[in-house]
Amino acid sequence: MxxxxxxxxxxxxxxxxxxxxxxxxxxxxxxxxxxxxxxxxxxxxxxxxxxxxxxxxxxxxxxxxxxxxxxxxxxxxxGLIDAHTHILLQGDITTEDYAVQILKESIPYRALRGSLACKTALLNGFTTLRDLGTEGSMYADVDLKKAINNGVIDGPRLFVAGRAINSTGHYLLSNREYAWEWRVPKGLIEITGADEARRAVREEISYGADWVKIYADRSYYQLPDGSFRSLQNFTPDEINALGNETAMHRKKMSAHAVTPDGIIPAIKAGAASVEHGFGIDDECIKLMVEKGIYWCPTIYVNVWVAEGRAAAGSPINKVFSEALPVTFNKAHKAGVKIAFGTDAGGFDWTENQA
The missing domain is CATH 2.30.40.10 (Urease, subunit C, domain 1)
Known part of the structure; x- marks a missing residue:
């Protein structure tokens, strides 16, 4: 090796x-x-x-x-391409892992660790990364991209998404876990309404984002018939505004979407790629083939976090891991375009992406 x-x-x-x-x-x-x-x-x-x-x-x-x-x-x-990474994140099996990085590590410190992640990715064989969200590090990914392009540090070619976008109250750090008097920092931009959705997209692009990343759903669960469901994060007006504004700027939108409740609205709003999609069904597969949408299933990170999250009271990742071989083969045979993405950063950068 x-x-x-x-x-x-x-x-x-x-x-x-x-x-x-x-x-x-x-x-x-x-x-x-x-x-x-x-x-x-x-x-x-x-x-x-x-x-x-x-x-x-x-x-x-x-x-x-x-x-x-x-x-x-x-x-x-x-050189290899990793289509889903988080160079500013250093593993987050639990919300506590995430909170430590948001609350106890400064953005400059996280950027320095991000520079090491870039070098690690390069030595792992990856010459291009699509980095999908800084997880509370503002636009440090844009700076890392500049540093690589200017020869300041060694690293792969980067396509970055800045802060990512979700609706108000639906992302870490959760207000429910802290004293309500605190205004806890968030890992991304939160929006309410179509106007704020458009503003967020414009902000992302103005700071140098190559892609617009959205979080389309949350709270995943399985029904007795084996299908998967979730809660949508955006109203139709909000998600359509996100897609329309992204298209107006000639950019592409990536959607964290795990079940049909998130996947289908995201695709209809203009998402060019579906991230994770562990709970895709036949309707999703059909729509993805028809519209030429890429699926980036990030298989390894799901396996990596499953045991720890189950111990913390959330067994859904284990269930996804058991279902994925069947859905992956079905999607592949149907002709879905599948991109290789690891979600490195969701697991420790000491793990080999390849």
């Missing part, structure tokens, strides 16, 4: 935005997994100019002065 990480980190020159544009690097690969062939291709050279792959082949001419990385005894693969 260590040797694989070294090989990946060498090839990941293509994914670090701060690489000098004029530098030419040739990587001699004993075997290359190119993502197209059924088997690894042998004795291939990858020519990298700046931070882009210029040529791949068996007879690539290496220009004079190019740096040569000899991996002729190794297997090389392209």
């Amino acid at each position: 260590k040797s694989l990480s070294i090989l990946l980190s060498l090839l990941l020159l293509t994914g670090v935005a701060g690489v000098a544009q004029t530098k030419i690097t040739a990587v001699k690969c004993g075997k290359l997994i190119d993502g197209k062939s059924d088997t690894p291709v042998e004795n291939v050279t990858v020519l990298i100019e700046g931070n882009k792959i210029k040529e791949v082949g068996k007879n690539v001419r290496i220009p004079n002065g190019a740096s040569v990385i000899d991996l002729s005894a190794a297997t090389v693969l392209p």
Whole structure:
């Protein structure tokens, strides 16, 4: 595993935005997994100019002065993409884990830890992350993206979502768990009404968000027939305003949506991707195929948090884990577009994403 990480980190020159544009690097690969062939291709050279792959082949001419990385005894693969991460979060099995980070760690401190998460992701083989919410760290993800792009720190190419959006009273930290005299900090922007929904989207984009992330449902449960339900977070006017405003700015909306109660309204409002979706049903699958919606099921994080949350009194993640193999295979066979996303940050960054 260590040797694989070294090989990946060498090839990941293509994914670090701060690489000098004029530098030419040739990587001699004993075997290359190119993502197209059924088997690894042998004795291939990858020519990298700046931070882009210029040529791949068996007879690539290496220009004079190019740096040569000899991996002729190794297997090389392209940089990976993690479509769902939280670089400003360091694991949150329980609400107490989340509260410690929100209440006891400053945003600068969390940003410093986030920079380490970025480097960790890169060494794990990921050259691109779609980071879906700073969980109380305001727009520190935008700053981390700038730092990577400017060569200040090493990290993957980032597409960020800033603070994320939910309706009032439906996200951590919960007012019910603290003295009512306190105005406890929240992990995202809370809105009430269509006007506030539009304002929140505009704020997100004005600070540099690439995606708009919304939380479409909460309080998940299973019915006796095995189907899953939840409570919707937004009124139709609110969620439609979120989708319309996002589209007006030529951006895409990502929806944390776990059951049909959240998934279907989110898709109809214009969500381009459904996050988690552990409780999808046949109607969701049909709609996702028809509209070309991506599903990012974040399978591992559900397994990782299941035992701890069950011990804390919430067994639903274990139930989701048992149901997911069937729904995943059904969605795949139906033609749903499935993105690979780990929800790293929801589990500790010491865990390997790959």
